[in-house]
Amino acid sequence: MPPTTPTAAAASETPPPPEPTAAPAAGAADASPTGYAAVFRVREFRWVFGAHLLSLLGLVVSEIALTVLVYDLTRSPLLSSLTFALGFLPYLLGGTLLAGLADRHPPRRVLVVCDLVCAGAVALMVLPATPVAGLLALRCAVAAVAPVFQGTRMATLADILGDGDLFVLGRSLLRIVSQSALLAGFGVGGVLLTVVPPRGAIALTAGTFLLSALLLRLGTARRPARAADRREGLGATWSLLRDRRIRALMLLFWVPPLFVVVPEALAAPYADELGVSTAALGLLMCAMPVGTIAGELLAGAVLRPATRSRLVAPLLLAGFLPFLLYALRPGPALAALALVLAGAAGAYTLGLDAWFVAAVPEERRGRAMTLMTAGMMTVQGVGMAGAGLVAEFVPVHLTVAGAGVLATVAVAALLAESRAAAGRKMRRG
Incomplete structure (x- = not known):
């Protein structure tokens, strides 16, 4: 789209099996400073971190490319700026109506499906037949699933790293990457648009979402849903x-x-x-x-x-x-x-x-x-x-x-x- 106890050094570099199972969380009782290096020693976190980089790259580049595409199609500054604003507005709807999905379904499934939804929405943006209204609707769809993805990922970090200091540092790393994207991501997107047209740049972002889904599917453990009652709603x-x-x-x-x-x-x-x-x-x-x-x-x-x-x-x-x-x-x-x-x-x-x-x-x-x-x-x-x-x-x-x-x-x-x-x-x- 911000698990297992760390293993020995040699074993930690071995790719995980296709169907890993959850192991006791690491770092739950950490009370002393562990440093960011300790977080990267947890193999499962490295896969989550890699997926975060890919999905973040997809979001940043797609935002820039879609804004440029809408302006090219309409020559309207209002619609172009609205395209960017739609990255914020659906968060409230998705975060309230869809929040229960994060606990009612296995977390790995939620993360992978969210990435696949984003990849599908972005792929539809590439089609020349998609009208401007459709582009804006698809932008809303990506933004609506984003809080579910991010909330599930944060909760999963607590499973992977425990709810002690490793979790805090893992969350911090994901935030640092997101802030860095503000400095570098828009520049990268701007350079990319000098080489490929907006639809081509958007097509590349569909690939980053698919790769993120693949990393999460292969690199994170299978865990059951957290909520005992899957019928829970807004209450x-x-x-x-x-x-x-x-x-x-x-x-x-x-x-x-x-x-x-x-x-x-x-x-x-x-x-x-x-x-x-x-x-x-x-x-x-x-x-x-x-x-x-x-x-x-x-x-x-x-x-x-x-x-x-x-x-x-x-x-x-x-x-x-x-x-x-x-x-x-x-x-x-x-x-x-x-x-x-x-x-x-x-x-x-x-x-x-x-x-x-x-x-x-x-x-x-x-x-x-x-x-x-x-x-x-x-x-x-x-x-x-x-x-x-x-x-x-x-x-x-x-x-x-x-x-x-x-x-x-x-x-x-x-x-x-x-x-x-x-x-x-x-x-x-």
């Missing part, structure tokens, strides 16, 4: 959200991205407000992903799990303070530094991941992670649209600074609620 999703602790943690995943996207969404207007070059705009667009990657790598490689847990609240509260620098209308270099610092504070997610997987019952893990993923993507789309709306009436630099203030207040309230919910649960226990 099980609402029962998750009725849990005060889970609800607070879910909101801690959802609320920060709502505000994080504001400076990126307004980077072009801000560069225009300053009267700077397109090179400066590129600097503003790259700054936050660079900070995010650096922060995650540092936290994952250096900090102990207990330290990461203690830093969740400080990093969440401090992460939006650099936005306040925009109130001074800084130049591109200083604004980029503020965004790098804000991105680095995103390392709070490592500790928050550990809190979340510990709070969610195992039989609801796939559903919870699908819902969490869908919410994160949806609020980013809402945040981008909201930022643009506010900037119609308020100067861009004040819009970003105001987002920093609102985000800090909202995060402080959610941290207090999470702490209160955890204390209540401990008293009940």
